[in-house]
Amino acid sequence: MQQRRIIGNYKTVSFPEFGISDTKAKIDTGAETGALHSTNIRLITKDNKQHLTFSPFDHPEITYSTTDYYQDEVKSSNGMTEKRYYITTNIQIDKETLPITLSLTNRESMKYPVLIGVKFLAKYKYIVDLSITDA
DSSP, X not given: OOOOEEEOXXXXXXXXXXXXXXXXEXXXXXXXXXXXXXXXXXXXXXXXXXXXXXXXXXXXXXXXXXXXXXXXXXXXXXXXXXEEEEEEEEEEXXXXXXXXXXXXXXXXXSSOSEEEOHHHXXXXXXXXXXXXXXX
């Protein structure tokens, strides 16, 4: 049986696949899935396949490309819906690397570039303790 993990409302995380380390994520129990701040999100055709390309964390020098993505609608807290692309990547939390599915969206006006939602928290048995500020 997998042991439960305790996490605070915010967490410093890394994304090894993108070469991004020590960025702050908000743990959002009101969000079904997580979100990753990205720019230059677009579809291109390469070798007769559709590729999703984007710059994670608004780093124009990093252009990530994948054929492993899907698109779905997201309903925000204000009730508006928008279509977003989803990818699966690895997130490093407390020296443990785990797969996570994230929607790509421009979060430049938000305080935190990453949201971690309840699907990830439930899958890996995280319990949110609001008295923990960050570890």
